[in-house]
Amino acid sequence: MKKKVAIIGATSGIGRALAIELHTRGYTVGATGRRIERLQELQQQLNTRIHTQFMDVAELDDAIDQLNQLKKDMGGLDIIVLNAGVSNYQKESVSRQADLHVIDINIRGFANLASYSFDMFEEQGQGHMVGISSIASLFGWGLNVPYNASKAFVNTYLQGYRQKANHSDADISISTILPGFIESEMTKEKKGMFWVADTQKGARQIADAIEQKKNVSYITKRWRLVAWLIKLIPNWVWNRM
Numbered sequence: 001m002k003k004k005v006a007i008i009g010a011t012s013g014i015g016r017a018l019a020i021e022l023h024t025r026g027y028t029v030g031a032t033g034r035r036i037e038r039l040q041e042l043q044q045q046l047n048t049r050i051h052t053q054f055m056d057v058a059e060l061d062d063a064i065d066q067l068n069q070l071k072k073d074m075g076g077l078d079i080i081v082l083n084a085g086v087s088n089y090q091k092e093s094v095s096r097q098a099d100l101h102v103i104d105i106n107i108r109g110f111a112n113l114a115s116y117s118f119d120m121f122e123e124q125g126q127g128h129m130v131g132i133s134s135i136a137s138l139f140g141w142g143l144n145v146p147y148n149a150s151k152a153f154v155n156t157y158l159q160g161y162r163q164k165a166n167h168s169d170a171d172i173s174i175s176t177i178l179p180g181f182i183e184s185e186m187t188k189e190k191k192g193m194f195w196v197a198d199t200q201k202g203a204r205q206i207a208d209a210i211e212q213k214k215n216v217s218y219i220t221k222r223w224r225l226v227a228w229l230i231k232l233i234p235n236w237v238w239n240r241m
């Protein structure tokens, strides 16, 4: 029997494409987001094996209730993809408020659902948690300070939970996905991008990584090379940029 997957942030970009890709592969999909009309469109498009749930990940307690509701509607949950994220790349309003907004969504919203999901999977004896990080997690960047730092948090957080899973009696997998550039609303205005993958290709490779229960995957695959090069750059170079 194909599994039941909840995708947090499935109203656009990578999350929406992944919802469609996994649905095509036979999964029952639970899609969340704040834009209800987008959720309704997805529901109409996919028709069967699709459940939708409004969720603002910044509303921590409500998000847990909404995840539980979604799980109930779906009759269980095997996989959760923590995809919801925001960036303030080159936004004019770079400020304390803008930084905190990214932290609220990409760190607090993420950790809230991740830690709850881990407990839930332990209780039910199995589960797979997938976090969408970024190549940006591998370095600090003055043009998008909180975003890169928030994705570094995702990597380290999931690495810790992977270790917890190793010591758990439950069969829990933890996957960290590091996309390079993928077409989406987030990257629409972005300049200077290269190797930009179309959303469907990105979603296909993420779905493959999920099915193979990979610990860490670069999307598209060639970004593994960039990650390797980034890790070779000494700190003094980053510090002078």
Ligand SMILES: NC(=O)c1ccc[n+]([C@@H]2O[C@H](COP(=O)([O-])OP(=O)(O)OC[C@H]3O[C@@H](n4cnc5c(N)ncnc54)[C@H](OP(=O)(O)O)[C@@H]3O)[C@@H](O)[C@H]2O)c1
Pocket (backbone or CB within 6 Å): 008, 009, 010, 011, 012, 013, 014, 015, 016, 032, 033, 034, 035, 036, 038, 055, 056, 057, 058, 083, 084, 085, 086, 105, 132, 133, 134, 135, 178, 179, 180, 181, 182, 183, 184, 185, 186, 187
């Ligand atoms: N595109 C890339 O090149 C790239 C590269 C590396 C990593 N990523 C990561 O991939 C993930 C998806 O991004 P994307 O590129 O597909 O961008 P996107 O098209 O802007 O999608 C972002 C998704 O996050 C959801 N979201 C944002 N704020 C939310 C909130 N407060 N509560 C609940 N959901 C929220 C959005 O839904 P609503 O607005 O409807 O709530 C939307 O579904 C992000 O974590 C991003 O950091 C993207």
